[in-house]
Amino acid sequence: MMSEPNKIAFIGYSGHAYVCIETAQQMGYEIIGYYDVKKVEENPYDLSFLGNEEGFENNEGFLFGSIGDNKIRQHIYDKISKIKKGVFTSLIHPTAIISNTVVIEDNTLVSAAAIVNALSVIETGCIINTGAIIEHECHIKAFVHIAPRAVLAGNVTVRKRSFIGVGAVVKQGITIGKDVIVGAGAVVVKDIPDNQVVVGNPAKQLRK
DSSP states (O other): OOOEEEEEEEEOOSHHHHHHHHHHHHTTOEEEEEEOSSOOSOOTTOOOBOOSGGGGGGOSEEEEEOOSSHHHHHHHHHHHHHHSOSOBOOEEOTTOEEOTTOEEOTTOEEOTTOEEOTTOEEOTTOEEOTTOEEOTTOEEOTTOEEOTTOEEOTTOEEOTTOEEOTTOEEOTTOEEOTTOEEOTTOEEOSOBOTTOEEETTTTEEEEO
16 A cells, blocks of 8 residues: 555654654655654654554554664664565755755655755665755765765765764765764765774774
8 A cells, every 4th residue: 555645654753853853844744653662751743652663564654764873774774674665755855955866765864955966866764964065976875874064075975874974074086985984074085995983184094
């Protein structure tokens, strides 16, 4: 059965979910409620608790994995997608600027005032956070998080599950490997291998 086009439920209900919820509201979705490991104490949006993630099979609308941690977000997405396909959607804030040649896969959030320019690809489960800039022909692999005000120049590739910190700048043509953390304000001027933590200007390895 196809999901109701105007209904959505969230998986995870804490800080990052709040941004996702408000984006969905701006897009005109009716929010059914949330799934989580247990009912949360703080409920600022007065949402209904729908149970843990095992209860999604009877969900009436779309799902969105609103979990900030890249690895947990991937785990939940992979688990649910094996059982029920086509239930995840992406959320794009009305103030985001997206080129009409951009490809955005499912369960991706593009937050307020973000810019994604020509011929870029944003794969499944990404977070393009508030005011981030992704220039032309970038390729953002699955379950990446681009933090607020980060800037990626043209032809940048960011591989799976990496995190680009607040206000970081990545020079054109750079490739950032899997599971990399780029610290806040870092300036990346050369390729970064997998499993690195880099900080500074220019960005240098802090640890693996």
